[in-house]
Amino acid sequence: MSEPVLSIVVPVKNEAGNILPLVEEIEAACATLGAIEILYVDDGSTDATPAELEAARATRPHLRVIRHEASCGQSAAVRSGARAARAPLVATIDGDGQNDPAFIPALVAALEAAGPGCGLAAGQRTSRKGRFKALQSRIANGVRRRVLNDGTRDTGCGLKVVRRDVYLMLPYFDALHRFMPALVAREGFGVVHVDVVDRPRNAGTSKYGMLDRLFVGILDLAGVWWLIRRRRRIARASEVSAVASPVPARPPLAQEPSR
Template sequence: MQTPRITVIAPMKNEAENVGRLADEIAEACAPLAPFECIFVNDGSSDDTSGAIAAARQRHPWLREVRHAASCGQSAAVLSGVRAARAPICCTLDGDGQNPPSEIPRLAAPLLADATGRIGLVAGQRVDRQDTASKKLASRFANALRRTLLHDDTRDTGCGLKAFPRELFLQLPFFDHIHRYLPALVKREGREVALVDVSHRARDAGASNYTNIGRAMVGALDLVGVWWLIRRRKVAVVVSEDA
């Protein structure tokens, strides 16, 4: 197989009903970006997500599965997908179908065109978010607090639609829920963040694996930790190097 230009990564936990549609939409959206590959990371699902992925692979030979023995969370699933990726650019989206795959080319375009290597992240920001009022309110509060402390200038870091250089992601300090702090961590590395407004849609099948209270509890600790990482960052400027 040709080396893919991009790898699309979708974390999945108990998303058997969403696998087929998502794979078909990725096929249509990414056709202009060929060659590409897609990795569905099965994060310890207890339903037939693995069987649904196997069925989708019969139609789409570029589709791969990475399977966790037990559920480790979204960030760990993204990391497993990035480690397994064969392309220099990775694009992520949620496995629940709420992130339209049609947005993937818009995320990949700035990185594919970036000859300077300055861009370290293209982050989607949801417009007209299709979620419950309580979830949107909790997200709005968390985003405002994060922007105040981290100065990452990003309206919506919780959006699953993101694109980044594989090599850079693997250099970042990893922790659970890192996906919500990628803009701040990428800027910490001296790289630019490009923001793209993206559409959002309601979940058609399955159930959310998150609660507002659970997100708030881990988010408070993560926010302090990322704030500390940014303040402790030192960049050495090399003025000479012997061969």
């Protein structure tokens, strides 16, 4: 398989019913981008997810599967995928089918148009399905935006495209995926945003509840605030090229006195 221009990382846990439909949607959406690879990271599934992934992989050389022996969380799954990715750009998309892969090309285009100084193109959902879920997101995003001043309306959207080398600079912790705009900016790179539309889940059940979205995030928010405050200056390092030292002139040979 040729070297991919884009690696699409899909973290999943117990999403057997969503595997094949989402793989086919990703393939169709990214058909014009060139060579791609799809990296599914199975975060310790206990249903038929491994079997569904194996069946999908049998006819797709561009589909790779990474499996966590035990569930480690979404951020850990994204990190495993990004570390294994072979492309310079990494797209992330939730494995439950609610993120629409049709927006991936727009995210790629926005990142490339912004130039090498931009590290992340982040999707921002224009609406959420369900009043309670929308209220949770509005409160959590409002608090985060006020504390971090990251200029992002919605960081909970799983649709993102990030430069792989920039992602690997970020400090890793659980829930990293929810604070990527602020942490990318912390490293001195720009962030652009693309409006996306979420969809209802077709199969499976949500892995997040009220505690995950609101209360647990307070400690993570405090930690990210501390990380940003502790960044004093962005180090831009480059190796100094070696300069050949001039060869010292040899002293003239002493002449023997004439006899």
